[in-house]
Amino acid sequence: MNTRKVRVRFAPSPTGPLHIGGVRTALYNFLFARKHGGKFILRIEDTDQTRFVPGAEEYIIESFKWCGIQFDEGVTTGGPYGPYRQSERKAMYRKYAEMLLESGNAYYAFDTSEELSELRKLFEKKKKTFTYNAFERKQLKNSLALSKQEVDELFEKKTPYVIRFKMPENEIIIMNDLIREKVEVNTSTLDDKILFKSDGMPTYHLANVVDDHLMEISHVIRGEEWLPSLPLHVLLYKAFGWDTPEFAHLPLLLKPDGNGKLSKRDGDRLGFPVFPLQWKDPKTGEISTGYREDGYFPEAFVNMLALLGWNPGDERELFIMEELIEAFSIERVGKSGSRFDPEKAKWFNHQYLIRKSDEELADLFSPILKEKGIETSIETIIRIISLVKERVAFVHELWDQSYFFFIRPEDYDPKTVKKRWKTDSYEHISRIKELLADIDDFSSENIEKIVKAWIEENELGMGAVMNALRLVIVGALKGPHLFSIIELIGKNETLARIENGLKVLGKKETG
RNA sequence: GCACCGUUCGUCUAGCCAGGUCAGGACGCCAGGUUUUCAUCCUGGUAACACGGGUUCAAAUCCCGUACGGUGUACCA
Known part of the structure; x- marks a missing residue:
């Protein structure tokens, strides 16, 4: 491990509500930062203007606030490495793309998306996969295949272009991952990824590497879906001549049943939330429920997520945030995906509920009673709660266990x-x-x-x-x-x- | 298809790196107990090393292969 100051980040794209997998990734980053006395940064990766969803950034920020996950730097709090929104950093990325162009690690490409998707179709017919790589790039429209004169002409005609990374041929890249240890890949299986788009924005790969470097990120802790692009990122650091941070790729959260990763649909189908907070789709008006609205305590939610893919190595299961920070270590994160279990989530909530004071629960239960038209003293509510709280997992279930204190039975079972x-x-x-x-x-x-x-x-x-x-x-x-x-x-x-x-x-x- | 990653009770997982355990815990489920009821609670039970080879006196643990699963393969992140 390197001895740098610990600086980690969570870098969501504001394309919708944050999925609980994302919350867990952020949580592990947060725990890691706190554990090592480092900084935790929130960076918004909004380089794709077409996918921007209004309200998503606010949603993300509110979610973390509810969870008790705090950022030391970022869009909310500012900090010495800002701005923390990539759209506001737009101007600086071009320079870095050009550095790569100059060092021969990148090149211009003029192929249109249409041309490329045609090619992909053509290859598919022949049961092959089209890859923009060392072999194919020789016959495509780019500054490596075309003469200098042809390229200049294209520039003169203001032909849209992208900048691609020149992936080396047949090199074995050996990478280290804090969770998976050694990962090896041959660059010949990789392609010349686009680093800079024709709209003047960088892609994730460029922006991410540049920002992580500029923000002096020491450890990149992110979802496993990024593992396949790790070699590209490592090569990018190398091409820039920068030190690479440490990497840790977290296993994914899987569906409670069947195959595949947890999705919004599973929640709807099986009746549990996949988002921390309720979310209303601004386009369709569709509402998805959240853990907060379903009556989960943030402590229970965080505890449950923390134990999904990580364990302390002993038999403790109940941890408040301080204890999680104390016990957390990235090495104890598992390698394989975890199926999400809604039943266990309820159990965690029950554990937190029975540990709360009757007074606190009474405060939470009062509004529900008021809604039911029940007028009674807080002292009475406290006494009732002391009698029934062990029987429920959620505050709203208290009504089912106590309505007969308030309502005279009209019929009898x-x-x-x-x-x-x-x-x-x-x-x-x-x-x-x-x-x-x-x-x-x-x-x-x-x-x-x-x-x-x-x-x-x-x-x-x-x-x-x-x-x-x-x-x-x-x-x-x-x-x-x-x-x-x-x-x-x-x-x-x-x-x-x-x-x-x-x-x-x-x-x-x-x- | 190709590349990478993974695989211990139904689920979350300990154990694997430094081979020798009746493979441990939790959720769930089942049974018994407690109670005037239901629930809680307590006690007990259920149930797993994906498969096949190797190395070894000894393999969940080390090696190889197979199967299965996941992710990636966009001018998305």
Whole structure:
């Protein structure tokens, strides 16, 4: 490893919402930077004007803010290496392309996109692949094949041109990757990539290498989809005479089922988000849900992503950001793609939820209650949450576990009625009603003591009586400790519910 | 097609570099326990070294091949 100051970057293209794979790449960069006391930079790679999507950059920035991933330099914060948006750096790239032209590492090419795609089709018919390489470039329209006079003529006629990298022939390039170790490739299998487009913009390859150098990036940590262009990048550094940074190519996130990498479609199909935040497509108006909107805590989301492809080497699974920074190392990132598992994502959220204080959860749950038209004190909400929070993975699921604290049952689960409302249930519950009416200390413990004593005195089955009582109080056989519910809803409500239950359920005739 | 990368329970993974473990953990699933119910929780169980060769006393671990999968192959990033 080199001993340079650690400077890493995340360099998204603002072509849409950030996919969770991208978030993970950024996260690993962030963790790596923090771990080594380095800097983390956000650079926007918007060299393709045709694919620019309004709102995408803002979306990316907001996503990281939500995740707690902070940048030390970049479009948001500025910094000494700016500008951090490639469209604003446009003027400088040409110079670098020319340096390559002068050193003989690049050349002009005048072939049009149409001509090239014709060629590709032609080759395909012959079951071959067209590659713009050392062999083919001799018969194409470029400054290597054409005479100086022909080239000058083309320039005079203002013929559009691109600048291509002159890929050397039959050289073995040996590269090192922090995750994959040695990677070898023969340059003859590569092509003369375009570095500079006819619209005056650099392609990714040129802009990326130039900016990484200028911004003194020490480690390039990016997705595995870039591994095939690593030799080009290494050759580019060499052609410029620059030191190469260290490289680490992260494995991809795969679909939960079937083959291939995780895509937006999988989320729609299987019902889980693939984006951190909700995204509305500005063109179609289509809305894709996000982890934030689905009720995930950012800590849980980050924790889940961190463990997808990386592990600490011991058996810990729950990490807050500080702990991730402490434990992270690029060497412990796996080599193979990870299937995304929505079930485990929920489990992580559950873990974070049960660790939150009742007060904090109450603050989050209050607006949901308000929306349902429930008016109650925050103290009550806190007490209810303490009773039910272990049962849920998301704040919004709290309602399903607690609505009966607020709403008197109107109907009773028919299956339970059939099974638990027995011949003498009416009698028993009527007696309990009288019993409860006389209790002054309406605490869970006291009520429980009295009711249980009564059941024992009368030698009745605990299950039979308690289930019937639960049925009239809750409306179904579910929920936390029954006496806690009774205490919370209070004496008046309890008696009213029992009365209503008796009225609706009535006496069951012996059948 | 070609190039590169990869392959341990259904899933995330430990173990591989420095060969010797009943191949460990977590999610899920199943069973039992706890409980007045449901859920939680606890305990237990389920289940994997892609295949074939080699090297070796000994291979998940080292080597070779095959299969399968992924990515790339744009004037996209």
